[in-house]
Amino acid sequence: MRNIFRGPFQGLSGASGDESTQLQFISRLLPVLTGVIGVAGTLAWWRYADQT
Structure with missing residues (x-):
């Protein structure tokens, strides 16, 4: 699934690198x-x- 908010909000959430993969797994x-x-x-x- 394509994430349309990846660019602008990725830095705000702190989800980058390996943590992003873990977050994506939990999100699903x-x-x-x-x-x-x-x-x-x-x-x-x-x-x-x-x-009854």
């Missing part, structure tokens, strides 16, 4: 992890909620 991991937790929570709610 967090939404995926949030989605997985959300789906698991929804399925658990459907399974164990009192539906």
Whole structure:
């Protein structure tokens, strides 16, 4: 994915060099992890909620 804010904001965030790679990995991991937790929570709610 092309990062359109790379030039002007890269220096402000302090993300450069090796830290940029780590930041990019975490930036992609967090939404995926949030989605997985959300789906698991929804399925658990459907399974164990009192539906009487």
